[in-house]
Every structure is written in structure tokens, then in C-alpha cells.
Amino acid sequence: MSDERRPTPKLDDLEKGPWPSFVREMKRAAEGSAMADQLLGVLELSYGDRVGHWKHGGVVGVRGYGAGVIGRYSDVPEQFPEVAQFHTMRVNHPAGWFYKTDALRKVCDIWEKHGSGLTNLHGATGDIILLGMKTESLEPVFAELTENGFDLGGSGSVVRTPSCCVGPARCEWACFDTLALTYDLTQHYQDEIHRPSLPYKFKIKASGCPNDCVAAIARADLSIIGTWRDAIDVDQEAVGTYAADGLDVRATVCDRCPSKCMAWDGTSLDIDNSACVRCMHCINVMPKALRPGLERGACILIGGKAPIVSGAMLSSVLVPFMKLEPPYTELKELIGKILELWGDEGKNRERVGEFIQRVGLGSFLEAIGLEPMPEMVKHPRENPYVFYEEYFEEEK
Amino acid sequence: MPTIELNGHTYAVDEDGFLEDPMLWNEQVAADLATTEGIANMTEDQWKLVNYLRHYYLEFGIAPMVRKLCKENGFKLNQVYEMFPSGPAKGACKVAGLPKPTGCV
Ligand code: HEM
Numbered sequence: 349m350s351d352e353r354r355p356t357p358k359l360d361d362l363e364k365g366p367w368p369s370f371v372r373e374m375k376r377a378a379e380g381s382a383m384a385d386q387l388l389g390v391l392e393l394s395y396g397d398r399v400g401h402w403k404h405g406g407v408v409g410v411r412g413y414g415a416g417v418i419g420r421y422s423d424v425p426e427q428f429p430e431v432a433q434f435h436t437m438r439v440n441h442p443a444g445w446f447y448k449t450d451a452l453r454k455v456c457d458i459w460e461k462h463g464s465g466l467t468n469l470h471g472a473t474g475d476i477i478l479l480g481m482k483t484e485s486l487e488p489v490f491a492e493l494t495e496n497g498f499d500l501g502g503s504g505s506v507v508r509t510p511s512c513c514v515g516p517a518r519c520e521w522a523c524f525d526t527l528a529l530t531y532d533l534t535q536h537y538q539d540e541i542h543r544p545s546l547p548y549k550f551k552i553k554a555s556g557c558p559n560d561c562v563a564a565i566a567r568a569d570l571s572i573i574g575t576w577r578d579a580i581d582v583d584q585e586a587v588g589t590y591a592a593d594g595l596d597v598r599a600t601v602c603d604r605c606p607s608k609c610m611a612w613d614g615t616s617l618d619i620d621n622s623a624c625v626r627c628m629h630c631i632n633v634m635p636k637a638l639r640p641g642l643e644r645g646a647c648i649l650i651g652g653k654a655p656i657v658s659g660a661m662l663s664s665v666l667v668p669f670m671k672l673e674p675p676y677t678e679l680k681e682l683i684g685k686i687l688e689l690w691g692d693e694g695k696n697r698e699r700v701g702e703f704i705q706r707v708g709l710g711s712f713l714e715a716i717g718l719e720p721m722p723e724m725v726k727h728p729r730e731n732p733y734v735f736y737e738e739y740f741e742e743e744k
Numbered sequence: 745m746p747t748i749e750l751n752g753h754t755y756a757v758d759e760d761g762f763l764e765d766p767m768l769w770n771e772q773v774a775a776d777l778a779t780t781e782g783i784a785n786m787t788e789d790q791w792k793l794v795n796y797l798r799h800y801y802l803e804f805g806i807a808p809m810v811r812k813l814c815k816e817n818g819f820k821l822n823q824v825y826e827m828f829p830s831g832p833a834k835g836a837c838k839v840a841g842l843p844k845p846t847g848c849v
């Protein structure tokens with residue numbers, strides 16, 4: 349804002365090099381925003397004294413909602429009054445992140461008027477992240493966003509804004525309509541998204557096929573990943589064309605199949621579909637020759653999370669195959685049971701994956717009424733010195 | 745430390761309007777803090793919730809989980825938001841004089 353530029357020798361280092369730089373972006377924003385300018389000041393100060401100058405936490409929000417705003421206060425408010433309050437708003441993104449440019453312009457206009465002007469599209473949650481606002485701006489921004497058809501996303505201990513890959517809108521591999529499902533779940537769980545009532549966050553992400561472009565398996569408590577139940581659809585002639593064009597089908601396709609269930613004899617590709625783990629490798633290499641089968645649906649996995657309170661976990665199989673068609677009754681019933689159980693029994697800040705580890709997969713399945721299945725375990729147990737209750741039953 | 749003046753009484757509060765000292769609480773304090781939630785006169789249901797929170801806090805030293813609060817008082821979550829528009833944590837706990845719940849992303 350000021351005529352002479354704020355000196356930021358340490359931050360300037362982060363502008364060197366060919367890659368994008370958040371410092372460059374923040375400096376651009378600072379030309380029109382005192383908040384962005386003072387944010388540079390706080391960060392430069394932090395780099396100098398090697399401490400963060402933000403207090404942790406803060407509870408701020410809009411009326412009627414308990415989620416959607418992440419509160420932040422500075423511990424050097426006298427020095428940087430413009431960023432004494434620097435709250436973040438999460439705005440629910442449309443399924444698959446499809447916008448018209450005028451919708452994006454509108455969001456930016458609202459944000460330049462009331463906030464720092466700094467945005468992050470898109471956050472790890474999927475939401476539009478509006479970075480840095482004062483407490484007094486919360487209600488006006490919320491009002492303007494809703495007038496323009498936007499709503500806040502989830503934050504804290506809620507069902508987080510569901511997100512998904514672009515799915516059938518752009519991609520031929522989609523085994524179900526990820527966009528329709530995400531929109532439907534978002535509407536269905538409005539109360540759970542806006543009003544915290546769970547032990548901790550619960551993320552739902554949906555990918556149309558096992559390529560898992562939204563990394564649902566690593567980032568969501570409930571990962572919905574498209575798959576098929578029948579055989580891979582093979583066009584033998586097109587496989588031949590790949591071979592004729594110089595693709596070494598045996599080395600690049602068959603030998604790299606994780607379950608080694610393919611064979612190529614130079615004229616015909618043979619797949620043992622009962623052994624195929626639906627990894628997509630062969631289909632990705634020869635998209636013109638192979639495609640997912642026709643009986644399509646999704647695999648439902650549970651327990652993924654990033655390393656926040658305890659370590660990272662990948663989701664593991666809960667339901668090997670489920671048809672996903674509106675109104676998604678089976679899926680909603682399953683989610684309902686999980687939320688009810690974990691909501692009542694989970695400890696504060698315990699993700700559902702950690703909860704399952706604590707109570708045991710067996711008890712968890714029993715409580716939500718699912719039968720154990722071989723797909724749920726990675727491999728047979730290696731330790732024979734564990735005796736399960738059922739071994740003793742006959743002696744009773 | 746910020747202070748706030750309500751109905752002629754002055755309170756030491758944090759930046760979110762929570763009492764700095766949860767022990768300096770009585771029903772007058774609750775009624776005063778309620779005005780920051782836009783509540784001029786607390787209803788019976790609002791008192792029920794506030795007193796429940798207060799007792800729970802004095803007994804266990806923490807705020808109850810939201811689900812417990814709803815179940816034990818027979819309120820639905822959206823009813824709680826109708827009574828306290830900024831919600832059970834930011835609204836009801838503040839009025840009940842509980843310390844600020846730990847924020848999270
Ligand atoms: C040297 C300074 C910084 C570094 C090295 C840094 C680095 C990172 C990295 C590696 C991530 C994770 C990205 C991802 O996995 O998607 C991240 C996320 C994030 N950063 Fe920074 N950051 C810096 C400064 C800042 C500042 C100053 C702000 C706020 C004004 C900020 C706000 C965020 C937010 C909101 C996220 C979450 C984004 C997401 O979830 O996708 N960062 N940062």
C-alpha cells in the first residue's frame with residue numbers, strides 16, 4: 349500500500365528461481381491490500397526471529413454455523429494491526445471444480461472488498477480457501493457469498509466438504525458418476541457439514557476409477573473408488589496395433605501387472621480376471637485397447653488420513669463392491685451407521701481409522717453389521733500363536 | 745487483555761469474548777454475556793443448557809461432547825443453534841463461562 353516497498357530481504361530469497369513463488373503472489377496482492385502487505389511483514393519478522401507469530405486456534409464463525417471459518421490471531425497485533433485478526437473462510441466448491449469464470453470473478457471481488465485478497469484454490473479439503481479476514485467481515489462476506497449461490501464448507505469436527513475427481517465430465521474411465529454422488533452427499537449431509545458433532549473430522553472423497561485422481565485412499569476417512577466386477581473389456585485387434593507400433597506388450601504390460609495375471613503370446617492377450625486386482629496399469633498403458641468392464645460400481649474403503657495427531661494411514665477395504673446409483677441408499681445407510689458408532693464411541697480427536705485400530709476391525713464390523721471378508725485383509729496372518737475365541741467354543 | 749462492558753459490568757475476556765477467569769461466573773454474568781449472542785432474555789431452555797454446561801464443567805473440568813449435550817438435554821443440534829446462533833461451543837459455552845474450546849482446522 350505504501351509508496352516505498354516494505355523491505356523483505358529474507359522473503360525476497362523465495363522469489364529466486366524459475367518456479368512459482370507465494371512471496372511474488374503476496375507482493376502482488378500487497379499492492380492493493382494493506383492486509384497482504386502486513387502479512388509480508390509478519391512473515392519476514394518470523395523468518396528473522398524463527399518463531400511463528402500466529403496464536404493457535406480461535407473460535408470464530410458465522411451465525412447458525414459452527415464450521416467453515418478457521419480463526420487466527422496474531423501475537424504481534426500492535427506492530428501489524430491489519431492482520432491482528434487473520435481468519436480463513438472455506439467455501440464449498442462445486443463437484444469436480446467446474447466454474448464459470450464469472451463465478452470465480454465474483455468470489456474474488458467479494459474477497460478483495462472484505463478480505464486480504466489472497467486465495468488458495470483449492471485447499472486439501474477441496475474447498476475454495478479465502479485467506480485472511482477480520483472478525484467484523486465474517487457476516488458481510490457470508491451474506492454476499494450466499495447471495496451469489498455459494499455456501500461455506502466444513503472445518504473442525506464435521507463431515508468435511510465431499511470432493512471428487514472430474515469423473516464422467518471429462519474422463520472415460522469413470523465407473524460411476526462422481527459428480528452426481530458428491531453433489532448428492534453434500535446436500536444430504538448439510539447439517540453434519542456445518543454443525544460440528546463428531547469426535548474429529550470425517551472426509552469423504554470419490555474417485556471414478558482406481559487411478560484415484562483425488563488420492564481418496566490417502567486423504568479421506570471414507571474413500572469411494574470406482575471399480576468393476578466383470579472382465580476387462582479387451583479389443584484384441586487394438587492390442588495388436590499397439591504391438592505393431594512398437595509397444596513391448598510383455599515387458600511393459602504383462603510383466604508389470606501386479607498380480608501377474610496377464611499373458612501375451614504375440615497375437616492375443618489373455619487376462620485371468622479372477623486374479624486381477626483392478627489396478628488400471630494395463631488400461632493406462634493401452635487405453636485404446638482395454639477398458640474397465642461393464643458391471644461398474646465402487647469399492648468403499650475406510651480409515652485414510654494424513655499424519656496430524658498420529659501417523660499417516662491409507663484407507664482399507666470395507667465393501668469390495670457397491671453399485672452407486674441415486675439415491676445411494678446403501679451407501680448412506682453405511683455412512684450413517686459409521687457416524688453413529690464412531691460419533692458415540694470415538695475419543696476426542698480420534699479419526700475413524702484410529703478408532704477402528706483401537707476397538708479392532710472385528711468389533712467395528714460387528715457394530716455396523718458387516719460380515720468380515722477376505723478383501724478386508726492384506727494377507728493371511730503370520731502369527732499362529734494367537735488363539736481366537738471360536739477355537740475354544742467346543743470345549744465349553 | 746481486552747475487556748468488555750455489558751449492562752454496566754466490566755469483564756476481562758479474550759479476543760473471542762470468553763471469560764478470562766471461568767470462576768468469576770454467576771447468573772448475572774451469564775445474562776450479560778448472552779447479550780453478545782443477541783439474547784436479551786434467556787428462555788428456560790437456554791438456561792437449561794447453560795446450567796448443564798456449567799455443572800458438567802465444574803464436575804469434569806472440560807466441556808461435554810456436543811452429541812452428549814444434545815442427547816442428555818433432549819435437544820437436536822439445529823435447535824441448539826437456534827438458541828445460540830454461534831453454536832454450542834462459541835455461544836452456549838461462552839455464556840456458561842467455560843474456557844474457550846480448543847480451536848482446530
Ligand atoms: C515459507 C513459507 C511457506 C511454506 C514453505 C509453505 C509450504 C506449504 C506446504 C508444503 C503446504 C502443503 C501443500 C499441499 O500439500 O497441498 C502448505 C499448505 C498451506 N499453506 Fe503454506 N507455506 C508457507 C507459507 C504460508 C503462508 C504465509 C500462508 C498463509 C498466509 C500459508 C497458507 C497455507 C495453507 C492455508 C495451506 C493449506 C493448503 C492446502 O491444504 O492445500 N502458507 N504450505
Ligand code: HEM
Nearest residue numbers: 400402418420434436438470471472473474475477656849
Ligand atoms: C503450529 C502451527 C500450525 C500447524 C501445526 C498447522 C497444521 C495444519 C494442518 C495439518 C493443516 C491441514 C489440515 C487438512 O488439510 O486437513 C492445516 C490447514 C490450515 N491451516 Fe494450519 N497449522 C498451523 C498454523 C496455521 C496458521 C498460523 C494459519 C494462518 C494464519 C493456519 C491456517 C490454516 C488454514 C487456513 C488451513 C486450511 C487450509 C485448507 O483448508 O486447505 N494454520 N494446518
Ligand code: SF4
Nearest residue numbers: 513519522556557561
Ligand atoms: S480417478 Fe479415474 S475416473 Fe476419475 S479422473 Fe482419474 S482416471 Fe478418470
Ligand code: SF4
Nearest residue numbers: 605624625627628630
Ligand atoms: S488392471 Fe492391473 S491387475 Fe488387472 S490385469 Fe490390468 S495390470 Fe493386471
